[in-house]
Amino acid sequence: MKVLVTGGCGYIGSHTIVDLINNGFDVVSVDSNIRSSTQLLDGVEKITGKKIRNYKVDLCNLEDTHAVFHENRDIVGVIHFAALKTVPESVADPLFYFHNNLSSLVNVLKCVKEFNIPNLVFSSSCSVYGNTTELPVVEATPLQEAQSPYARTKQMGEQMIQDYSKVNDTQSILLRYFNPVGAHPSALIGELPLGRPDNLVPVITQTAIGKIPKLTVFGHDYDTRDGSCVRDYIHVMDIANAHTKALQYLLDQKNTDNCEIFNLGTGNGVTVLEAIKAFEKISGVKLNYELGPRRPGDVIAIYANNTKAKQLLGWNPNIGIEDMMRTAWQWEVALRDRVLSN
Numbered sequence: 001m002k003v004l005v006t007g008g009c010g011y012i013g014s015h016t017i018v019d020l021i022n023n024g025f026d027v028v029s030v031d032s033n034i035r036s037s038t039q040l041l042d043g044v045e046k047i048t049g050k051k052i053r054n055y056k057v058d059l060c061n062l063e064d065t066h067a068v069f070h071e072n073r074d075i076v077g078v079i080h081f082a083a084l085k086t087v088p089e090s091v092a093d094p095l096f097y098f099h100n101n102l103s104s105l106v107n108v109l110k111c112v113k114e115f116n117i118p119n120l121v122f123s124s125s126c127s128v129y130g131n132t133t134e135l136p137v138v139e140a141t142p143l144q145e146a147q148s149p150y151a152r153t154k155q156m157g158e159q160m161i162q163d164y165s166k167v168n169d170t171q172s173i174l175l176r177y178f179n180p181v182g183a184h185p186s187a188l189i190g191e192l193p194l195g196r197p198d199n200l201v202p203v204i205t206q207t208a209i210g211k212i213p214k215l216t217v218f219g220h221d222y223d224t225r226d227g228s229c230v231r232d233y234i235h236v237m238d239i240a241n242a243h244t245k246a247l248q249y250l251l252d253q254k255n256t257d258n259c260e261i262f263n264l265g266t267g268n269g270v271t272v273l274e275a276i277k278a279f280e281k282i283s284g285v286k287l288n289y290e291l292g293p294r295r296p297g298d299v300i301a302i303y304a305n306n307t308k309a310k311q312l313l314g315w316n317p318n319i320g321i322e323d324m325m326r327t328a329w330q331w332e333v334a335l336r337d338r339v340l341s342n
């Protein structure tokens with residue numbers, strides 16, 4: 001069974017391709033490489049022995065997107081990862097985000113409809129909950145004002161798929177990721193931000209290795225246990241496996257609605273300062289960090305209730321914070337060693 005993965009050259013897409021292949025699926029990828037190269041697909045090949053074809057296509061271009069679907073009309077589903085994801089960048093340039101993340105989704109939906117693709121899995125985000133006071137969040141927790149244009153594209157993306165699903169046969173799942181971190185244990189694939197990263201864990205590992213001189217903790221006066229933001233870090237291989245399980249759930253026709261939502265987090269809130277301490281413990285590296293001002297677009301605290309994904313998808317995230325940090329660190333060290341040996 002063949003699956004079309006958009007954004008397959010990216011961080012979560014590449015790890016999901018590994019999990020899909022390990023579970024017997026064939027995969028084709030579509031990625032414009034606006035935020036990636038094919039480097040991670042080379043890593044996927046080393047891990048799985050399978051060479052993945054990537055169509056270098058901008059999904060905002062309908063004609064090119066249509067051509068990819070036309071050539072792959074035998075797919076059983078689409079997993080749509082492709083999007084821009086940097087909160088501060090979206091605050092600075094909202095139209096870039098609205099155009100890229102929403103036009104691409106409209107085009108994917110048009111092709112899903114035209115080619116009668118039965119199943120769709122969409123990368124959403126816990127950012128859709130905004131600054132909620134109801135913690136942990138369940139899927140039914142009312143969504144608050146989006147804190148950034150990026151988060152708004154995820155709220156709107158979800159709504160677009162929900163509206164689409166009301167009048168079409170496609171079965172859809174919206175996966176709300178909390179904070180995916182870590183890397184495949186082989187250290188052959190991992191997070192590969194182009195330019196300066198914004199997410200905490202790559203900033204931690206890049207500071208530890210010396211690529212970034214100093215880490216700034218954005219906000220230390222929030223109403224949390226140590227004043228820093230609280231997040232629900234979840235290992236990327238656990239996130240990857242949820243996609244395979246979601247697709248299988250749709251293929252087995254176990255879904256109770258034609259558009260279902262699942263939270264993907266561990267259920268444990270970890271502060272930024274606790275994450276730093278966990279990293280220092282497993283790596284033995286003392287991080288150079290400072291406490292800085294709050295950053296626009298950040299929500300204060302969020303963590304998941306993941307009971308629904310566990311019960312219905314049979315998903316069982318079991319990789320803890322120290323292994324998240326350990327694999328992220330092994331990946332960063334492997335990247336440095338590769339550069340040194342070239």
Ligand SMILES: NC(=O)c1ccc[n+]([C@@H]2O[C@H](COP(=O)([O-])OP(=O)(O)OC[C@H]3O[C@@H](n4cnc5c(N)ncnc54)[C@H](O)[C@@H]3O)[C@@H](O)[C@H]2O)c1
Nearest residue numbers: 007010011012031032033034035036058059082083123125
């Ligand atoms: N990483 C996180 O912390 C996180 C959290 C919640 C949700 N998500 C969502 O998960 C998805 C994957 O995130 P990721 O961390 O793997 O990001 P990533 O940047 O590593 O991967 C996204 C990929 O999509 C591609 N892409 C972007 N726009 C495209 C377009 N118009 N046409 C074709 N390709 C395009 C990029 O080149 C990139 O390779 C995104 O939708 C993101 O918003 C990520």
